[in-house]
Amino acid sequence: MIADALFGGLRLAHGLAAALWVGGTLACLLVPPEMAEQPRLAWRSLREALRVGIGVFVVTGVIMAMQRLSSASLPPAYFAILLLKVALGVWMFGLGRHVGVATAGSSTPWWERPEARVVGIGIAIYGLATVLSTIYESALRG
Numbered sequence: 001m002i003a004d005a006l007f008g009g010l011r012l013a014h015g016l017a018a019a020l021w022v023g024g025t026l027a028c029l030l031v032p033p034e035m036a037e038q039p040r041l042a043w044r045s046l047r048e049a050l051r052v053g054i055g056v057f058v059v060t061g062v063i064m065a066m067q068r069l070s071s072a073s074l075p076p077a078y079f080a081i082l083l084l085k086v087a088l089g090v091w092m093f094g095l096g097r098h099v100g101v102a103t104a105g106s107s108t109p110w111w112e113r114p115e116a117r118v119v120g121i122g123i124a125i126y127g128l129a130t131v132l133s134t135i136y137e138s139a140l141r142g
Contacts, residue, residue, distance in 0.1 A: 007067065014060035018129075020053040021096075022122035028099050029115035047099075054093060061089075068132075072139040078132060085128040092121040 024046055065082065068074070098114035110116055 007064075010060050010063060013056055014064060017053040017057035017060065018122070018126065021050060021057060021092075022119060022126070024050045024053070025096070025099050025115050025118045025122065029110060029113060029119060050096070050099070054096070058089075068136050072136060074139050075135065078135045078139070081128055081132055081135070085125055085132065088121050088125050088128070092118050092125070095121070 027046065095114045095118050099118055
């Protein structure tokens with residue numbers, strides 16, 4: 001019972017960190033580049049929250065993956081999808097270094113900004129997480 005509650009809290013923290021990362025990046029995407037150049041405490045706070053969220057996301061993701069890998073006999077597709085999800089996450093975090101960094105006089109369309117790529121990859125990772133959960137639950141039942 002306590003272990004289930006702790007794991008539920010871990011999943012909640014993981015989900016909230018993922019929502020913060022994708023939602024915070026979406027907020028940066030919606031801000032015009034010329035506004036992002038202005039140093040404002042709110043944006044610095046958001047960037048700091050995103051950094052903390054990444055740490056929570058990675059740590060909780062590793063713990064959850066270890067728990068799932070050790071608790072059920074999973075098909076090879078699970079491992080392939082998990083590997084793809086991790087690779088996309090690493091790519092997303094690499095792009096994240098450029099989130100909210102505007103270049104003076106830049107007329108880059110929104111879809112070419114790093115924020116758009118991070119949001120798109122984040123949505124793909126959410127989809128892969130849903131597939132992984134479905135495969136895991138099916139393996140537990142079968």
